[in-house]
Amino acid sequence: MVEIGYSSLNLEGINDIVFKGKKIVLSDELIEKVEESYKFLTDFSKDKVIYGINTGFGPMAQYKIEEKDQLDLQYNLIRSHSSGFGKPISPQDVKASMIARMNTLSLGYSGVHLSAVTILKEFINNDITPLIFEHGGVGASGDLVQLAHLALVMIGEGKVFYKGELRPTAEVLKELDIEPMKVHLREGLAIMNGTSVMTGIGIVNSIYAQRAIEWSIASTLMICEMVDSYDDYFSRELNHSKKHVGQQQVASILYDYMNDSQYIRKRESSLYRDNSDKKHFEDKVQEYYSLRCVPQIVGTILETVKQSQKLLVEEINSANDNPIVDVKARNVLHGGNFHGDYVSFEMDKLKIAITKLSMLAERQINFLMNPALNGLLPPFANLGKLGFNFGMQGVQFTATSTTAENQTLSTPMYIHSIPNNNDNQDIVSMGTNAATITRKVIDNTFEVLAIELISIVQSLDLIKKTDGLSAKSKECYNAVRNIVPKFTNDYPIYEDLERVKKYLLENSPIENL
Template sequence: MTVLTLEGHGLTIDKMKSFLADAGSTIEISEGAYENVRRSRRIVEDIIEHEKTIYGITTGFGLFSDVRISKDRTQDLQVNLIRSHSCGVGRPFGEHTVLAMMVLRLNTLLKGHSGVTVALVDQLKTFINERIIPKVPEQGSLGASGDLAPLSHLAIALIGEGEVYHKGELRESKSVMESLGITPLTLEAKEGLALINGTQPMTAQGLINYIEAGKLMDDSVWIASLTHQALNGITDAFNEKVHTSRGYPEQVEVARQLRSYLEGSSLTTRQGEVRVQDGYSLRCIPQVHGASLQTLAYVKDKLEIEMNAANDNPLVFGEDEVISGGNFHGQPIAIAMDLLKIGTAEIANISERRIERLVNPSLNGDLPAFLSPEEGLQSGAMILQYSAASLVSENKTLAHPASVDSIPSSANQEDHVSMGTIGSRHARDIIDNMRNVLATELFIALTAVEIKGIDGLSPKTREKFDTYRGIVDFIGHDRNFSKDIKILSDALRVVD
């Protein structure tokens, strides 16, 4: 069983990946982190006791930041905030995404700059360990002032309101808490604001996007290797000298992987044996896939910074240092997600072009047109290419950068926003489309190499062939191919 200890720092994507992959995983909180929480809470309580004017503690929010709130109404202020901001719409985020949200939000609170109580962090810990997953609608955030609406739906569950998923059922939060003997949280001063001023929805979805995109970028190379052999591709283009002469490490690495996957194949050719050069979707795999790989390094860096960031407002630093700022602004993650959208969309783009080469009788050598078992009577893989083309065209619209958009809110007090959650959601959708396109290429390539002769496959790709042929059949007759694509797509997924 995975135990993830949270300290307010040191959280990594690999640690989160292990935590999310283990259904029985739990989190613990270090004693040092608890002391950070206690220390910052004492400062907040002193502010209330002496009725100092501090945003969000003794004032209203947004445009109402100049409205003073008496200390006997501070609890009402926090509950009203959560209730009024719970106005998200649309389908809910996936349960793994919301679980990650809670872990990331808890890690932020443990830094000791948020001024929350031990009771709040323990409530979050309980929800995480008991897998009480709030239902969080995924639309309605501008990505600055934090992801206010989504995080409010998370927060409202902690006080026994709203809906949660528990053991496969959607139920009222209060009902689940009663069944487990958990007392609804009473929000103290600043705690509502501390729960919702942050970037956890865009970051949690971004974290899962990164995990899925990384897996698919790895898979795309061996899938392309199957296609390359089915089309008697030329290996000279992957010569190490070609790629080191340009200098991009990711390009060099993809070329190395291709040489490794193709080593020992009798289906590949050398330049001049069948043709002098391959089309770009074969010849330029290292250049295109390598460029997409470059986006992952940037995205990982930004995600791991944000996963350990203080993105609350105001931030508590000491007795006389409670400072209002803008760390809730999601622009760093917004730009990272837009970059990831481009990188993953391009992998799908080039994959679809390889699909076209596999099915087009003008391009696929001596393979049957559309891999049809009976040309004319059966369509074979003809419309599979249509479906892939549809997905990559959809990706082109989704890849429009969300981060360059902004719209003023709160009577122009909040006059520039990141739209980072939109970018993160669209990146997820592009990655889902990319997975289906790669599954389609894999499905067609499995049949194509079988027609060419699987004994000619390289040892490494023969292993892949045997694995995936074990879960989908040869295109021996027309059938409902969507089932085959779903089986393969699910097999390429990391997080359910």
């Protein structure tokens, strides 16, 4: 169980709920905060003009809503904005989004009835996934359209995925004996007016992005062993002469893992001896940048991922709707905490970073494919008959084209504001788009990494260089070989690519990154 308290949700807790299926329990403190906020707002709003309770929404806020119509106003908002389009958002992302919305509403700043929080807990704990679409949000008044679809199922309407089937929400709730939420005050606006979908997708993005870094480091380690690399590229002395924590961390991981390899060399053992009689060195004095500059490249990416995780956890633990209920000061404050700039900008940085990771993987694949570069392998890591068989030639095209798509997708969304809503939303974040496009970039990168890992194990078998591998490289080699046996004859590889990709997505080769 993961207990959700007041502003206490962390990355580990989110990971446990989304990926490990742990259930949520609400703390007594949380319940007290929500109930106190709801009671205060109910009393405070009786003789005052409060946006979204007794006014219209957006540019129609100048119209007062009569008391008899105020609850129907919330239902109208939910139903009218359930207007998404495109592909359904993945169950993992929707679950993370529900966690984010539940946590925000639990902070005591929203004035919602407790049932808005408890029904989200029931959806999460019972693996009920609302049908929410990728297209619709501009990330300004939050994820209005996507969160409207969430609110729609909370009131017992719309559709949900349950046990692999898309079904009417009302049927599933009846089957599980869950009471739909009823609007008591402002639950429609409070649920919809926030950044929780972009944040939920963003959190899942950041977890997968870190995993992609782990596999990139593992791939680099295996190639370094393949080419009998020198270890000083990853030494503490060299990498601590530059003051970036990410670079130091990546270098340290590689250096420590290659410590038990029989193939990694010390520069002192060859090039630092007397070589005065030599005019040409057969061994490379330095490897290509795609190997020796990995700490500098991947360190930058790692720091970007860590920063995104920090910011996204802050966002999940923030009040991001409007207006904000301040029980302590006995006031209701109007503003723009729903604006998704922090998440949008962070997603753009993340997708640029992970695109660079896919570019690194593509260059390392190219190194393995080209004998003029590696000096060790036949063309395309081909274990078959040259000219007759093709080895990894076909999948290199896939890796190259997929990396090129990433380069195009990494154009920032953050700067693509388009005014809408009668210019009430005259500058927007496009955070939801930024998050969904980043997901595509990360998914693409795992495809390139899958191709790289298969190419690496084929190459290691070609040069019969597996017995002396480091323990970590042996572990990764065996994992891939359990999915894709060594092959000499050509065959349609696409199903094995998908299997390796799935394995990479679900497993972490490096602990405590």
